[in-house]
Amino acid sequence: MAATDQLIETLSDKLQPVQPLRKPGLRAALWSGFATLVIALVAMVGGSRADLAHAVTEASFLVPLIGSWLTGFTAALAAFHVSLPDRSRRWLWLPVVPVLLWGTDFAYTCFVNWSDLAGSLALLPESACLMTILATSAGLTVVLLPMLRRVKTLRPGLTAWLGGLAVAGFADTAHLLVHTEQDSLLALTVNLVPAVGLIVFGGLAGRRAV
């Protein structure tokens, strides 16, 4: 008990003022705003797809586009909530509907063209689309990571997985705006594989980073 009293004295003597964290909703909105700016920048620099005006009238383009953006936003919101000790783990379920919207197109394409999947995977390393996704992800991660690290979360695993999902969602929004794949299976692989890779990488490496 003497050691505990001594500890209290030490902690009190060394006390420094701290700035309480902003609300998770505000932090998620700020980061998502930044992500949207990055996406716009990538679309301007990389050149948005030629048929964008036509594509936005089609549900097959709009649903994954909106789904991916919403996945990024809701996963970020969930990550900022889950990173705090007194918030429920049930925030984990928030991105589920956006992920389903985002994945609808993948699932349909995969179902229709299953037999050509292996061939499309072989084309993946040659795709310039990967650069768009990686560049966007890097930019978003550089800002998200310090925001999550500042929390010193007690749930690093969950926080990192959600952070990876948020980055993957926004990165794919940028990709969808910039690139047009004629081969639908190539579209599937360049969207799905990097997304899964980002989420897994975020979950595994981010666990230690946050």
Added chain:
Amino acid sequence: MDFRPENDSVPPVNDGPKTATSQPGRAPEEDWSVLMARAQQGDAASYRRLLQSLTPYLRALAHRFGLSGADLEDGVQDVLLTVHSIRHTYDPTRPFAPWLTAVARHRLLDRLRRRARQTGRETELTEAHETFASPETNHPELAGEAARLQAAIASLPEGQRRAVEMLKLKEMSLKEAAQASGQSETALKVSVHRAIKRLRGLLGGS
């Protein structure tokens, strides 16, 4: 959307009225919220009061988690250190008790898991496994009664000493001892009898 924190296996922190006086094992939540908000602004006196008033509650909580003794106190200190390092994550507009309980639950469960892992891997040492840097401490026969007995045996006449060593210490049979020493079995018996009588006298036995 505002999910309430889950409360798995942790007893309610405060279901009574919010008062200025604290009771051991219960959380005067209003006080704690105010004290923590002041602590975030750098008020050391409020922070000291806060940590001091948290400690009995944390001890009660750690006890409910099955900790006791030094382990319980280590657990409480662990929670206090975590509270200190993440105090910026407390939102003064929200109740303090769920935040504290969640922090404590994380830390105490971590401690229990760590303990379970260690006990699963480790085997408790017996006296036979113990060894020390000082050579004398690894030879208990050199200490206390054993040392006195050894000295007394050493002081016996040669014949009696050899008889005791062979028949009592090495536990040889009379026949073996007779063959080894060249003495008759009767002579060995007599020597041992005299030696024991003499040892009793030397060691003060009856």
